[in-house]
Amino acid sequence: MKPILEVNKICMDFGGLRALDQLDLEVKSGEIVALIGPNGAGKTTFFNCVTGIYAPTSGNIFLHDMKGKSSSLNGLKPNKITEKGLARTFQNIRLFSEMTVLENVMVGCHCRSTASILGALFRNKKTVQEEEEIVRKSYGILQKVGISEYVNEMAKNLPYGAQRRLEIARALATEPLLLLLDEPAAGMNPQETKELDELIVRLRDNEGLSILLIEHDMKLVMSLSDRIFVMDYGRKIAQGTPAEVRENPVVIKAYLGDDS
Amino acid sequence: MEYFLELFFSGLTRGSIYALIALGYTMVYGIIGLINFAHGEIYMIGAFTALIVASVLTVLGFNQLAILLCAGFAAVVYSSAYGYTVEKIAYKPLRNAPRLSPLISAIGMSIFLQNYVLLAQTSDFMPFPALIPEFEFMEPYAHIVGSSELVIFLVTTLVMVLLTLLIKFSSIGKAMRATAQDKKMAMLLGIDVNKIISITFVIGSALAAIGGLLIASHIGQINFYIGFIAGIKAFTAAVLGGIGSIPGAVLGSFILGWTESFATGYISSDYEDVFAFSILVLILIFKPAGLLGRDKTKKV
Numbered sequence: 398m399k400p401i402l403e404v405n406k407i408c409m410d411f412g413g414l415r416a417l418d419q420l421d422l423e424v425k426s427g428e429i430v431a432l433i434g435p436n437g438a439g440k441t442t443f444f445n446c447v448t449g450i451y452a453p454t455s456g457n458i459f460l461h462d463m464k465g466k467s468s469s470l471n472g473l474k475p476n477k478i479t480e481k482g483l484a485r486t487f488q489n490i491r492l493f494s495e496m497t498v499l500e501n502v503m504v505g506c507h508c509r510s511t512a513s514i515l516g517a518l519f520r521n522k523k524t525v526q527e528e529e530e531i532v533r534k535s536y537g538i539l540q541k542v543g544i545s546e547y548v549n550e551m552a553k554n555l556p557y558g559a560q561r562r563l564e565i566a567r568a569l570a571t572e573p574l575l576l577l578l579d580e581p582a583a584g585m586n587p588q589e590t591k592e593l594d595e596l597i598v599r600l601r602d603n604e605g606l607s608i609l610l611i612e613h614d615m616k617l618v619m620s621l622s623d624r625i626f627v628m629d630y631g632r633k634i635a636q637g638t639p640a641e642v643r644e645n646p647v648v649i650k651a652y653l654g655d656d657s
Numbered sequence: 658m659e660y661f662l663e664l665f666f667s668g669l670t671r672g673s674i675y676a677l678i679a680l681g682y683t684m685v686y687g688i689i690g691l692i693n694f695a696h697g698e699i700y701m702i703g704a705f706t707a708l709i710v711a712s713v714l715t716v717l718g719f720n721q722l723a724i725l726l727c728a729g730f731a732a733v734v735y736s737s738a739y740g741y742t743v744e745k746i747a748y749k750p751l752r753n754a755p756r757l758s759p760l761i762s763a764i765g766m767s768i769f770l771q772n773y774v775l776l777a778q779t780s781d782f783m784p785f786p787a788l789i790p791e792f793e794f795m796e797p798y799a800h801i802v803g804s805s806e807l808v809i810f811l812v813t814t815l816v817m818v819l820l821t822l823l824i825k826f827s828s829i830g831k832a833m834r835a836t837a838q839d840k841k842m843a844m845l846l847g848i849d850v851n852k853i854i855s856i857t858f859v860i861g862s863a864l865a866a867i868g869g870l871l872i873a874s875h876i877g878q879i880n881f882y883i884g885f886i887a888g889i890k891a892f893t894a895a896v897l898g899g900i901g902s903i904p905g906a907v908l909g910s911f912i913l914g915w916t917e918s919f920a921t922g923y924i925s926s927d928y929e930d931v932f933a934f935s936i937l938v939l940i941l942i943f944k945p946a947g948l949l950g951r952d953k954t955k956k957v
Contacts, residue, residue, distance in 0.1 A: 479845060
């Protein structure tokens with residue numbers, strides 16, 4: 398079976414700087430894959446290439462859905478890539494702070510709706526039904542990630558852990574096949590991290606999502622991931638199961654330096 | 658007292674028209690941070706379209722209400738098409754340019770559209786037929802408030818309520834607010850940001866066209882230059898209320914309308930603009946973000 402995300406030899410140059418160098422990566426359906434590496438290794442750049450914020454200098458990115466349909470993501474705009482089934486969250490929280498929690502999730506539903514400006518003005522039956530459906534769906538997602546108690550709060554007033562969950566909820570609203578999480582546990586306490594771990598596993602088991610995450614919390618990475626890719630200086634330096642990666646001398650060197 | 662009321666309603670009418678135009682300024686600013694100086698011209702083009710359609714239909718012998726509706730429809734469609742095109746030609750290619758570039762482009766577009774209408778029409782004032790019907794039940798009050806003033810106020814109120822509902826509750830409205838807050842994130846959530854920006858220009862232009870038709874019918878004459886004056890005034894109103902804020906634009910418009918009306922009535926019409934802009938200067942000194950604008954203090 399084909400992997401859900403297939404990245405072939407992508408390179409990303411910023412002027413003379415090569416931020417990504419011949420990077421290969423794949424995520425199989427239903428897998429939780431972690432991308433780790435020291436700061437500045439190019440992990441977020443990689444996410445930005447895959448989600449269409451940057452156009453890679455060379456290389457190919459494919460998304461293969463369950464029905465066997467493949468689409469190239471090269472040169473597509475971020476909104477088109479999201480329509481194909483990719484969603485992401487950011488390292489720093491980027492909620493729509495002036496909107497309510499429910500509205501934030503509803504914005505995520507927009508790309509799957511057929512809303513038109515005329516429909517919104519004349520409020521025909523189809524539009525009304527669709528909007529009711531969006532509210533139901535959004536509320537369901539909030540329950541799923543466990544923050545439905547905040548439904549009508551302004552996003553900016555939520556506690557930190559709940560804001561992180563809301564980011565995931567909003568990404569889920571776009572109905573992704575593959576979810577990219579950029580340091581989802583950043584700034585969380587051990588209890589919140591544990592709950593996040595359970596949430597991610599639940600999303601994979603119950604929703605059939607595939608997940609690719611960048612994370613620095615090694616305890617979380619080791620317990621969560623099926624496979625790990627290790628990057629340094631824009632290159633892939635190792636890959637394998639958590640046990641293999643932990644023992645790999647190249648990885649240890651990248652993290653601790655030459656003398657170890 | 659009657660004189661006061663007369664001035665009050667005249668200010669309300671001015672305020673309504675300013676509000677219809679100011680909404681376009683404030684919405685566009687809210688979503689792409691651009692002062693669309695060509696917006697006044699869109700309003701002027703709306704008035705001219707209405708004039709042309711009304712003239713043709715009058716010759717063909719349609720009744721007044723049909724002419725009003727057809728002229729209004731044509732003005733809205735035509736102005737929206739202009740607003741859409743202006744954005745695609747003059748602003749979209751400059752989306753990532755320094756902020757000054759689209760501003761200059763907007764001023765250029767404004768001058769271009771003025772001169773284009775000047776060449777296509779004439780520089781003289783052209784009479785505009787009274788399209789808004791005179792209601793019989795309004796006759797006893799005619800010396801205080803005219804039928805057209807009443808219609809202008811009601812139409813403006815209706816349009817604003819619709820706009821508020823659209824932005825607050827519809828899916829498109831939420832996408833617009835999301836785009837205004839964080840374009841990149843909106844895009845990553847699958848929102849076609851270019852489409853949302855186009856929709857914003859189309860809505861703003863449609864509102865300006867309605868304003869153009871109403872005021873032209875009320876005053877009875879138009880020329881190619883009306884958009885410049887009205888545009889500057891509406892822009893002032895938007896800044897007064899806090900640019901980027903929709904309720905702010907409406908509030909600012911009514912304050913400006915009343916200021917001008919009372920200054921004209923009690924002091925002298927020569928000082929109308931002096932008072933309008935004095936208020937602007939005062940607000941900018943004491944509340945730089947405008948009455949309902951958000952102060953730009955960012956959390957660290």
